[in-house]
Amino acid sequence: MKLELERQEFLKAWQTAVKFANTKTTKESVSGVMIHASDDAVILEATDLKTSIRCKAKGVNVIEPGSAVVPASVFGEMLKKLSSDDLVLEVSSSRGLLNAGSNKMRFPVIAADEFPKIPESSGAENICEVPAMILGKIIAEGSAAASQPQDFPKYLGTCLIRTSEGSIMAVSTDGKRLSLSKSPCEALKDEDILLPAPALKELGKTLSSNYGENDTVKILADGSTAWFGLDDVEFSIRRVEASFPKFERILNDDVKTSLRASVGDLISSLERVDIIAKSNPGHIMAMSLNPSGEINITARAPELGTTSETLQASIEGENMQLGFNVSYFMDGLKALGAGEASIEFSDVEGQARMKRTEGDDFLYMLMPARLSQMDAMTDEENADFNAGPQDIPETEPQEPQEDSGNTETDAPF
Numbered sequence: 001m002k003l004e005l006e007r008q009e010f011l012k013a014w015q016t017a018v019k020f021a022n023t024k025t026t027k028e029s030v031s032g033v034m035i036h037a038s039d040d041a042v043i044l045e046a047t048d049l050k051t052s053i054r055c056k057a058k059g060v061n062v063i064e065p066g067s068a069v070v071p072a073s074v075f076g077e078m079l080k081k082l083s084s085d086d087l088v089l090e091v092s093s094s095r096g097l098l099n100a101g102s103n104k105m106r107f108p109v110i111a112a113d114e115f116p117k118i119p120e121s122s123g124a125e126n127i128c129e130v131p132a133m134i135l136g137k138i139i140a141e142g143s144a145a146a147s148q149p150q151d152f153p154k155y156l157g158t159c160l161i162r163t164s165e166g167s168i169m170a171v172s173t174d175g176k177r178l179s180l181s182k183s184p185c186e187a188l189k190d191e192d193i194l195l196p197a198p199a200l201k202e203l204g205k206t207l208s209s210n211y212g213e214n215d216t217v218k219i220l221a222d223g224s225t226a227w228f229g230l231d232d233v234e235f236s237i238r239r240v241e242a243s244f245p246k247f248e249r250i251l252n253d254d255v256k257t258s259l260r261a262s263v264g265d266l267i268s269s270l271e272r273v274d275i276i277a278k279s280n281p282g283h284i285m286a287m288s289l290n291p292s293g294e295i296n297i298t299a300r301a302p303e304l305g306t307t308s309e310t311l312q313a314s315i316e317g318e319n320m321q322l323g324f325n326v327s328y329f330m331d332g333l334k335a336l337g338a339g340e341a342s343i344e345f346s347d348v349e350g351q352a353r354m355k356r357t358e359g360d361d362f363l364y365m366l367m368p369a370r371l372s373q374m375d376a377m378t379d380e381e382n383a384d385f386n387a388g389p390q391d392i393p394e395t396e397p398q399e400p401q402e403d404s405g406n407t408e409t410d411a412p413f
Contacts, residue, residue: 001035001037001064001065001066001067001068001089001090001091001092002062002063002064002066002088002089002090002091003035003037003042003060003061003062003063003088003089003090004060004061004063004086004087004088005059005060005086005087005088005089006058006059006060006085006086006087007059007079007082007084007085007086007087007100008059008085009057009058009059009060010057010058010059010060010079010087011079011080012058013044013055013056013057013058013232014033014044014057014076014079015076016053016055016206016210016233017033017044017045017046017053017055018033018046018072018076019046019053019202019206020046020047020048020051020052020053020202020235021033021046021047021048021072022047022048022049023072023073030047030048030049030115030116031071031072031073032046032069032070032071032072032075032109032110033045033046033069033070033072033075033076034046034067034068034069034070034112034115035057035067035068035069035070035089035091036067036112037060037062037064037065037066037067038062038065039062039065041056041057042056042057042060042062043055043056043057044056044057045115045118046072047116047118049116050196050199050237050238051196051199051202051203051235051236051237051238052118052119052235052236052237053233053234053235053236054118054233054234054236055232055233055234056232056233066091067112068091068096068109068110068111068112069109069110069111069112069114069115070091070096070107070109071107071108071109074105074107075096075098075107078098078103078105082100082103084100084101084102084103086100086101087099087100088100091109094108094109094110094111095107095108095109096108096109118236119224119225119227119236119238121220121225121227121229121234121236123222124220124221124222124225124227125189125220125221125222126188126189126218126219126220127163127187127188127189127191127193127219127220127221128163128168128185128186128187128188128189128218128219129185129186129216129217129218129219130168130183130185130186130216130217130219131213131214131215131216131217132207132211132212132213132215132216132217132230133207133208133211133212133213133215134183134185135168135204135207135217135228136204136205136206136207136208136211137181137183137204137208138168138169138170138181138182138183139159139170139181139200139201139203139204139207140181140201140204140205140208140335141170141179141181141335141362142159142169142170142171142172142179142180142181142182143159143170143172143179143197143200143201143204144172144179144331144332144334144335144364145172145173145174145177145178145179145331145364146158146159146172146173146174146179146197147174147175153242154240154241154242155173155194155240155242155243155244155245156173156174156175157196157197157198158172158194158195158196158197158240158242158244159171159172159194159195159196159197159200159201160172160192160193160194160195160244161191161192161193161194161195161200161219161226162191162192162193163185163187163189163190163191163193163219164187164190165187165190166184166185166187167182167183167184167185167187168182168183168184168185168187169181169182169183170182170200171244171247172197173245173247176325176328176366176367177328177331177332177364177365177366177367178247178250178363178364178365179332179335179363179364179365180247180362180363180364180365181335181361181362181363182361182362183361191221192244193219193221193226193239194239194240194242194244195226195237195239195240196237196238196240199237200237203228203235203237206235207228211230215230215231216230217229217230218230221239223239224238224239225237225238225239226239250351250365251363251365252346252351254346254347254350255317255344255345255346256317256318256320256345256346256347257289257291257315257316257317257318257319257320257344257345258315258316258317258342258343258344258345259289259295259313259314259315259316259342259343260313260314260340260341260342260343260357261295261311261312261313261314261340261341261343262339262340262341263333263336263337263338263339263340263341264338265311266311266333266341267330267333267334269297269309269311270285270297270326270329270330270333271330272307272309273285273297273298273299273307273309273326274299274326274327274330275307276299276300276301276304276305276306276307277299277301277307277326278326278327279301279303279304280299280300280301280302282325282369283325283326283327284299284323284324284325284326284369284371285297285298285299285323285324285326285329286298286299286321286322286323286371287321287322287323287324288319288320288321289315289317289319289320289321289322289345290315290319291315291316291317291318291319292315293312293313293314293315294310294311294312294313294315295310295311295312295313295315296308296309296310297309297310297311299326306385308385317345320345320347320348321348321371322345322348322352322368322371323368323369323370323371324352324366324368324369325366325369328366329366331364332354332364332366333354335362335364336354336355336356336362336364337356339356339357340356340357341354341355341356341357342354342355342356342357343355348368349368349370350368351365351366351367352365352366352367352368353365353366354366
């Protein structure tokens with residue numbers, strides 16, 4: 001195989017493909033990228049055995065066709081750092097040679113027949129078509145509540161793609177929170193496709209960063225795999241064999257207190273509160289809502305101290321004090337995006353629901369945490385926070401209160 005490469009153009013396809021190679025494995029055949037050059041096209045393939053990609057590379061002139069698996073890390077790093085844009089790649093037997101003017105690199109390659117066979121979509125059923133930017137958006141929003149993939153049961157590390165007549169949605173949950181995003185689409189079939197969240201998130205990032213509003217993704221599926229195809233690239237993700245919870249059962253409209261506030265202001269406050277909160281056992285903050293229009297957020301960590309934030313918002317309903325995991329709360333706000341958040345609270349042990357103030361295309365539901373004695377400020381701390389700087393007395397440090405522990409309220413699933 002011998003190829004003339006225009007570096008910048010070829011690098012675009014290479015960087016898309018290499019994200020799906022398993023560079024951390026000792027299995028060499030999946031730690032590289034397959035280059036298959038024919039007279040008609042050059043195709044790059046990569047896989048980690050669960051997620052695969054097949055994409056067409058541009059900026060290539062095929063002098064001699066052929067196929068080989070090129071090491072992802074070494075070859076890719078060299079591509080990024082070379083100053084020359086005109087390259088020649090030659091592969092013969094078990095070695096490759098990259099010629100870039102004054103720079104030459106020799107490296108080992110793997111025979112093409114050792115590369116795993118990537119699933120073909122030719123026999124799969126067409127499920128729906130959706131703009132790439134829209135699909136990237138609903139994947140990012142809908143996967144926000146997925147947990148680490150090693151958690152059990154299996155659905156915790158997944159995201160459900162559901163198509164029905166005229167719509168597509170993405171949903172994830174870790175048992176304590178749920179994220180749901182939906183959009184109209186040309187759905188040809190009602191289908192539930194359960195996929196690993198890390199792979200789907202990587203797909204979402206690729207769609208959002210590499211494709212525009214005129215690019216359309218065709219979703220196909222069979223019993224074991226889902227494919228996401230565009231003109232020059234096709235992603236395949238192995239389906240997860242598990243049952244996703246009947247999440248519709250736990251969604252309700254009970255509201256005792258609601259607020260509207262700037263997403264940016266809330267995130268900024270929580271990032272400061274998190275400096276202390278991340279060191280307490282449950283990563284917990286206490287949030288007090290006052291219908292006068294004031295939110296007070298506090299966090300305590302016995303060895304670090306106490307922090308308090310007050311910000312203004314539009315609040316209706318009852319006075320309420322709740323506990324939340326700070327990271328979980330921020331995840332919802334970040335998925336919500338810029339603008340104004342509408343947050344509804346059912347009660348101190350019921351679900352909180354974040355939405356956009358306009359439209360019903362996104363929902364983030366979060367269960368509160370039970371506040372412990374440790375989360376309540378001491379009389380001395382209350383005096384300090386309610387006094388001006390000149391009024392704060394010099395006192396001996398107090399022993400921290402006994403920690404009765406933070407616990408999450410009952411998970412909805």
